[in-house]
Amino acid sequence: MKGKILRCIQCNELVNNTEYDSMPEYYYHEEGKNFVERPRDDRKTFELRHNGHQIEELTVVDGSFISQWPYLEPVKEGYFQVTNGKERFLVRKWRESIDNPISYQLIDGYIEITNTQLEVQRQDIRRQMRAEIPSISDRKIDQFIQVVEDVASQLDWKKLEVSAEGENPLITYYKLGDHSMGNILSRSTEIFNSKEFKKIKEFIYQNNGHNDVMTLRVRRRFKIVTTDKTKRTNSHL
Structure with a gap:
């Protein structure tokens, strides 16, 4: 996966910082029978929510992504490693449904090939x-x-x-x-x-x-x- 992961050190929350952060979302308006554009800026929303907190940038470790689901499956769970240059972290990535955003969870643990x-x-x-x-x-x-x-x-x-x-x-x-x-x-x-x-x-x-x-x-x-x-x-x- 591409992009940078931003981590709020105090809250231990993550956001995936990509080129698509500020792209609008579209939803179907039943009354108007048309699609409506909804502005969005994930990075800005994250920074406002954690205003005054210490934020660090994490880099995804190449080749660390692992999942039992096919690459092309949009609704799946997977894990990958990120690093701040000093230590590594394990991240869980998943999506509940095609309509839901991708969720990220920092885990204190490691992947073991069994x-x-x-x-x-x-x-x-x-x-x-x-x-x-x-x-x-x-x-x-x-x-x-x-x-x-x-x-x-x-x-x-x-x-x-x-x-x-x-x-x-x-x-x-x-x-x-x-x-x-x-x-x-x-x-x-x-x-x-x-x-x-x-x-x-x-x-x-x-x-x-x-x-x-x-x-x-x-x-x-x-x-x-x-x-x-x-x-x-x-x-x-």
């Missing part, structure tokens, strides 16, 4: 192989997928190259490296005849980018660990 799982896109590989190479039997496809899973099980996902972000921040796709593809091809010679092997080699190389079927998918789970001194104060965009 589980990380490396997956082969088994069903997608099977579906695409059937579509692209219909001459290969399901039995051989299953054997090939087992080889891919065996090779993947020996990999450390942290050493792989990211090829694409998933539909939410907990999912990432990683490319198979040259060594891994070589291992898969070497073991595939025991499954396919020479004509099939040529097609399999093309299939592997053509489908190992972005979130294509030969890339590996990493899924994560997380929880928010809070301390006994947690203070939760809501603020709105």
Whole structure:
């Protein structure tokens, strides 16, 4: 997310300071049967409410946003870190409904990744192989997928190259490296005849980018660990 977070130190309240702060809102006027413009200035409203208080500017830590919801979902909950240059803070961000403003809450705690799982896109590989190479039997496809899973099980996902972000921040796709593809091809010679092997080699190389079927998918789970001194104060965009 972009912009700067403003924090009132005394009240522990937040506002997201963006280029859209002073853009007007529009609502439908039932009587007039038309849309009416409503002036708005979030930063000014925040500063007036906290007049005389100490305000500090917080910078969002790149790559810290995490949520189980898709990026494009407008009504969701997520967490991210901000810093004032000396210490970091955890912020909860959520929206109750599409008509409500985004709310921000400062949390005394941290994000803990509880589980990380490396997956082969088994069903997608099977579906695409059937579509692209219909001459290969399901039995051989299953054997090939087992080889891919065996090779993947020996990999450390942290050493792989990211090829694409998933539909939410907990999912990432990683490319198979040259060594891994070589291992898969070497073991595939025991499954396919020479004509099939040529097609399999093309299939592997053509489908190992972005979130294509030969890339590996990493899924994560997380929880928010809070301390006994947690203070939760809501603020709105």
